[in-house]
Amino acid sequence: MTTQTIPPMLRSAKGKRPSFYETKGLDQMMSMIMVLAGEVSVLADQIDLMQRAAADKGLDLAGAMQAVTLDQPALEEREARRQAMLDRLFYLMRKEAAEASAEETSEGYSRTIEEIAIG
Amino acid sequence: MLNTFQQANHAALPEADAAELSRQEFVKSLKHYVQQGILPGLGPIYRTRAAERFQKETGRAPADRHDIRKAMVPDAYFQHYASVNRISQELLWDSVIDSIDREGEGLIARAEQAAASNKGELRIGEGFEVPRYVSALDIHCMPGGYAGRPGQDDLRLGALYDRGVFLYAMGYTGPDNDDMGRSVCLYIKAKLEGFQPRRILDLGCTVGHSTLPYKELFPDAEVWGVDVGGPQVRYGHARAGAMGLDVNFAQMNAEKVDFPDGHFDLVVSHILLHETSGKAMPQIFRECHRLLAPGGYMIHADLPPFDLMDPFTQFILDNETYYNNEPFWGAMRELDQVKLAKDAGFPADSIRFDTAPMAVMMFAQAEAAGYSLDAADAVAVREFTAGEFAPGGGWEVLIAQKQA
Structure with missing residues (x-):
């Protein structure tokens, strides 16, 4: 363990960063x-x-x-891990599909807030 | 070509652990990919859709680099190119800062030890004022800037520059980042036959990458490197020591160098001029003339002027102005450098632009780590392509000789 008395280096460069995208x-x-x-x-x-x-x-x-050589349990373990990773990667799409099935909308969410405030 | 170029180690260089090294190598690979894989698409994108859209919207074809910029900025392909290019620059510095912060004071101690073996002088200006063109923005987006900030101006910013520039240049300038200086030295030996400078001054030397070859190739000469960045010259002095060379460094402004009239036989600069300003550049030319002994040479290796290029090439190059904190990059290329040299007192018939061939093949021939003959050849024998690092073939130099 070394004792540090010097400040860490700066991480941000001076000068307004340009935006490249409109979104x-x-x-x-x-x-x-x-x-x-x-x-x-x-x-x-x-x-x-x-x-x-x-x-x-x-x-x-x-x-x-x-x-x-991957045996059957190994093949299954790998495939399950890959699918789980993809599931995590696309969690927002999963959410979007679930909302569509449940017919959830932004308006419905606002309505719930209003209803709970008085109900 | 597979670019496997590796930086040569020396006693003051930041040391990366395995993961840091991988991040640094990734940035180098990303830069290579942006230049080889994405950049070539900008031309076709411009010709096939961006120019057309501009024409439709304005009723005329793009006329100059400013119009081309307006046509390209809204295009998604260009946006990805410019965005990833910028990100690669930010990740580059960050990946090196990781190593520097991890080592902390150890790096400073190593550098100070190396500095002790440099018999050359180190002069740091008391109350030195850093010019606005260096302090206003952190040039090349290097956090902290070349000159640092009050209380954050130790030599670690020189160490950051040393490693960062190797990655930025993807090793094109050799294991010691010294291709520019080396190329100009070799040019002098080949083209200015019999010229043996006794005192050499390198203006805007940063950490002395280009300065050291002058000592190596003219060992009897007294060599000075000056820069406005205190951290840069402090580190440069240490780095020269680490590399076994006695070279003098000083924190000075190229506009007003603290040496008497006629003191030097050779005054050089490498990629300095485009980091200065509209007022500073003519003054630097006048200062070169003052500092030179009769018959002495001024050589600036920098960017060729815009009038030698087509508007699309100008547009690509001008991206540095907007996206890489290079405020003078575009304006500098519009200046008449030959006229500036004339106005500074150099005889008209002594002023010319020329090309100093890159020395990169020599690194491969010397079997420097990662410098395969194939890759070095691919770097040396290229057509000039705007947006790639370094022109193919050689560096553009402006030469003028003071009246003998």
Whole structure:
């Protein structure tokens, strides 16, 4: 543990940042996508590093990974994980579909607020 | 081509852990992709739909770079290009700051140790005033700016620049970021036969990337690098020490350099002029003339003027003005640099533009890490493409010689 007496570096550059999109929030959205793409790339590099570090110790992890045959439970486990990830990724679409089925509307929501205020 | 260029390590360079290095490499890859994969589409987008829409809306064809800008800004393809380009710039600095903050005072200690082995001087101006064209915006969106802020002006901003610029240039300027200086040195050796400068001044040197090759290629010369950024010259002095070179650094303004008349045989600058201003640039030319001994040379390696380019190319280049905190980038290209040199006192027949070929092939031949011959060749042998880093083939230089 080191003791730090110097302030951390600044993280924001002076100068008004331009907007690139007319749609509100899209600039932030694109920056998040790019950061996430970066993190995916970092993870891929980490797996690559694991394989190389193992190889340095005489363990052919990459070869062993290639040689693995996925049995039925493994196939199911993987597919379930992928579907769960997609489910999380598209949670807003799921919500939209659920609202459509339940016939939920913005007007209905406002009406509920008004009703509860007096009811 | 697969760009695997790697920066050479030295004792004052920020050290990245595995994840930080991956983030930095990702940004470098993203920049490469934007320039190779997305940029080429802007031309067709402009020709096939943006120009047409402009014509429909205004009843005339786009006439200059300003019209082209109006035509392109509402187009979704351009928006993605400009947005991702900007984001890559922001992520670049952030990825390096992670390393610098993690190491904290350790980095400063390493740099100070390296500085001790540089026998050259370091002069920091008491009460030095940073010109507005550097302090108004953080140039290249580098948080903190080149000169820092009161209480935030230690040499870490130089370290940030050192690593950040390598990523920004995607390694095109070599493992030591020194291609510009090296190329101009080699140009001098090849084209100004027998010219042996005894005192050399590099204006706007930042951390001395381009300054050090002058010491390497003219080892007997006294070499000075000056810059308005205190953190930059402090770090530059340390970096020179780390690289085993005795080079002098000073915090000075290129408009008014604290050396006597006729003190230098060679005054150079590399990508400095476009970071100054409409008032400063003519003054810098006059200052070069004052500082030079009779027969001495002034060489500025910077951007070619707009009048040499078509309007679409101008538009692409001008994006830097709007999106990368480069306020003088566009206006500078409209100035008549030859006239400025003439007005500063240089004889008309001594002033010319020329090209100093890039030295990037030499890095591959020297087997620098990641510098494959294929990739270096692809960088060296390119057509000029606006929006790519560095012109293909070579750097544009403006040369003038003071009356002997």
